Amino acid sequence: MLIKLIQPKMYRRPMDTDIKLHMAPPLGLLTIVNLVRKEHQVQLENENIQQIHYDDTPDIVGISVTVDTLPRAIEISRHFREKGCIVVAGGIHITTAYDTIPENVFDVLCIGAAEGTWPQIIKDFQENNLKPVYRCQKALEGNQIVSPAYDFLKKGEYLYCHVVHTSRGCPFRCDFCYNSAKAHQYVNRNIEDVLADIKAVRSRHIMFIDDNFAGNPKWTKQFLKEIMPLHLKWRAAVSINTAFDEEMLDLMKESGCQSLFIGFESINPESVRGVHKVQNHTQEYEKAIRAIHEKGIMINASFVFGLDGDSPETFRTTLDWIVKNKIETVTSHILTPYPGTALYDRMKAEGRILTEDLSLYNTAHVVYQPKGMTKQELYQGYLWIYKQIYSLKNIIRRCPESKSVRASYFTFNFLYRKYGKFTDKLCRALSYEKIGSIAERIAKSI
The missing domain is CATH 3.40.50.280 (Cobalamin-binding domain)
Known part of the structure; x- marks a missing residue:
């Protein structure tokens, strides 16, 4: 067949x-x-x-x-x-x-x-x-999760082929996230299976693509101890509460963590509370950043704009905060109420959904009626803050204090973000995998 x-x-x-x-x-x-x-x-x-x-x-x-x-x-x-x-x-x-x-x-x-x-x-x-x-009638056990067929890849077509997942889902239920839907579960894989996948991708540079790499701290700490002999360089996404677990941060640093993706979402307490992101406490953000930076680990901060507590001034205050705290990389999104989530259900009931054209639901369009600003103000602010974060002036101003991560910082900010179009031309000429490998070597050696 x-x-x-x-x-x-x-x-x-x-x-x-x-x-x-x-x-x-x-x-x-x-x-x-x-x-x-x-x-x-x-x-x-x-x-x-x-x-x-x-x-x-x-x-x-x-x-x-x-x-x-x-x-x-x-x-x-x-x-x-x-x-x-x-x-x-x-x-x-x-x-x-x-x-x-x-x-x-x-x-x-x-x-x-x-x-x-x-x-x-x-x-x-x-x-x-x-x-x-x-x-799927019942929740999977860790040993029931099947590994991806890495040998099936057309490797030259991808920037990163060394992607590995250690879990499925997330233990938190933030309103705007797919994981707020009841159908999603959270489960860790067997450590032996993850180690086999790391071996299968044949690289010491690993991107863990879990929704929440440290969702089960006990499991994660054991896993980090297991990978220490492998001398990996790795990245992952975690929730901000990870920053307050000193043992976890020490193990991350010792096992080769280079950067952590964290959903800050907003620096406005009212905005965060409005989507039930219970693990985020804005008054502790700067303490968390210092704890991570002290370990020489970079931060990729994710922000969502258009939350009900946001206003047109949110973009300027967020930019100033990002620069002040030397956040290494930033991913910005327009709030998007995905069908099936708690946020969508609430906005639908309030009559705030403006379009059912789902091709626009990619966090780059305004598909609902914001409360604190107009649609146009939200969209223009979204474009403005991206350009400002990756302006030459602000790339220099955000330069990390830790010299050990500066090569990685400048590689990402210049080659991927500011001059991404030029880098894409190189990828087309030489292959995406090769350029990804070259970028990793540059970041490691400079």
Whole structure:
């Protein structure tokens, strides 16, 4: 049987180049590859890096769907269904908001983990007993999580192929996050399985792509002790409460942590409270930053603009705070109420949702009515703060005190952000993987 797995193309945000599209491979689809390839022929087509081929007739087409790619996924589905192929739609948006999916655009909806759905989908297909909806009926145990098929990658097409996940989900339930939906669980993998994946990617530079790498501190501390002999250089996303666990920070530093992605979201206490981000206490932000910087670890701070406590002045005060605290890199978003989340339900009830065009739900468009500013003020402020953060003046002003991380800091700020278009041209000429490797060597050696 031929199974084709497809990642629809995402829409770039204004500050992104094609580097964003080539950043990392789709681990979810690679997990399905490992689930089915022993008994079936498998193809994987990532529309971010290649065209989709419609000249074949797979038995099953599996499409991974995020909220903003749903319209494109429906177009892809139509092409294959017209040829008689069975189309299975899964992924984070299907799991979170399956009840919002239009009727008769896919043959099958796959809700929850692939490990708990795909084996039954294939069995029922072969027995001509396919159902319209499949759910992962119970929470996975750590040893049930299947590793991605890293050997299936077209490595030259990705900036980072050495991406590894240690868990699924997040223990927190912030209103604007997919994890606020009941369908999502949090579970750590077996440490032995993660170590095997690190070996499989064949690199000492690892990007852990968990929603919350330190969501279970006991597990994370044991894992960090296990990877110390590997002499890795790694990055991960954590919640800010990690900064107040000195033992954790020491273990992170000793095991090779280079930077941590942290969702600060806002420096305004009212804004944070409004989305139930209970782990964030704005009065402790600067203490947390100092604790992380003292370990020589960089911070990639994520901010969400347009929260109900925000005003047009929020952009200037946030910029000044970022520069003052020498935050190394910043990721900015416009608040986006994803269908299926607590935030969407609340805004829908308040009549604040302005469009149901889901292709605009990529954190770069204003799709709801803000409270403290106009739509235009929110969008222009979002563009303004990005340009200001990565201006030459503010890159210099944010230069880290720790000399050991300055090479990495300037590599990211100049090659990825400020001069990303030039870097993307180099990637096209030499391959994304090669440029990613060169950037890592530069950051390590300077």
